[in-house]
Amino acid sequence: MAEAASLQARDVSLKPGRAAIAETIRAGEIVGLAGLDGHGQETFLKAMAGLETPASGKIMLGVEGNGRPITSLAKAASTGIAYLPRDRRSTGIFPTQSILDNFAISTVGRDMRFGLISKAERRKRYETYREKLSIVAPHPNAPITALSGGNQQKVLLARALALEPKFLLLNDPTRGVDVATRHVLYDVFRGLAADGMALVILSSEIEEILVLCHRVLVFREHEVAARFSGEGMTTDAVIAGMFGRAA
């Protein structure tokens, strides 16, 4: 059997002169990105999504030693990488549009019947994700702004999942989301990973990374300052890494 494709960072420098990062994200794992705000973890995540070009190095997708470079968001999306943006108010939702339109925007071409879009087809697609993510929403034609923050975030997650990605990149997915919804999302993330999806989660909360991720990369000054996994992944170790102290 062919080896499953992985997402690889090859000698990626986030800023000129910083130590290069070599990293491989494999199917079925949940990788956390931690660090104080603005220490490069977001640039790293966006580079993997094709949204930013790193100072040097390449993002590749494929089997080890043989892959396609990811240089743009369109290329990332077409090769199975989905990205969930951080600030849902300014770069996520379309406030004037309906829930259904917000859900479908990344996959608008998929509901075609005889060359025209079928709303019924789109509704059907939305309903499967609404159930999977237990989105609490009125009619799908209601404006997205009628939903709570947590449910808006679920619609955005449904938008990303509708791409049926193999790699899901999440930029602080539970920011401003209530506790109950958080746990629903955690279960969803674990389920996706169990089904073979690779997830990269940037989180500003260490607790979240500890309960969710298999391993964590701690960023400091645009370099990976520490890597932890399994037993070594503790709050103290991660915090020490974030502040550049040896644990």
Added chain:
Amino acid sequence: MNPVIRSLGEFVRGAGFALVLLVVLLAVNLMLNPARFHPAAWGTLIGLAAPLIGAAVASAPVILAGRGGIDISVGPLMGFVNAIVIQALFLQAGISSPLVLVPAALLIGAVVGAANGFMATVLRIQPIVATLGTYLILAGVTLTILPAPVGPAPAWLKAMAGPYSILPLGAIFLLWWLVRRTPYYDQLMAVGSDDRAAYTAGVPVTKVRFIAYVMTGVLAGIAGLMLTALIGSADPNIGPTYTLIAIAAVSLGGVSLAGGKGGLVGAAIGAIAIFLLQSLLTAFNVSTYVLQVAYGAILVAAVVLTALQDRHALRGVSR
């Protein structure tokens, strides 16, 4: 709830004030001037309103695309199409076939729209400045090739302002109905709603906006033909007068100048409301100066009422 009734309800809320105004004005017009609004006269009546409806509908796509998208060259483009079709093609080259004149008008519209789109989306010049340039160029070129009004227009074209006046409008709305069922429409509304979010969601923002300008140009080409049909001649001075009144009609019809809200049907309703107001005041023999004041007052009232309605709706949500 029945989906038809629901979408009808959403539509009424969207076009809101303009629709109410339209119904009231229609009723008053019918009472005061039954002969003019007799079914036998509908062809001519629609032909009279058609250029304004066309100009409003043409202005809508770029406005829907958001981030200050606007095309003020719609009016002069209509005048330019009018001049080329009559002066250059019909009178000088002797071509009268609709199979040449219609595609020529659409092509001129598409080319000018593409030029506007290139300036506004690729060079990223502010749309109002870019299309102001086009406005001045087109108005000047039109006056150069056509210093004074000339006529006539081909007979088939004149019929488009009479018994067949519904045809070009029908064609526009059929086209828009089809566009609404393509992925492009969803992308257009998303870009208009929030272009940064659209970019992160994988929408090709620049391409979508560029196509909106081309669409505006093509629709302005059709509006130019409808104008030609109505005046039955070529006149270099009429086209530019449509620009501002079309934008007034668009915002009256519930299309947000911020983008991502409204549609072509709303724009048409706004235009019809303005046309009915025009016809009512003309029936009272009111001077055209007062007409301008009335346009302005109605527009300000509509914009204020829409803003109040939106704020109310928003408050309902956050509670």
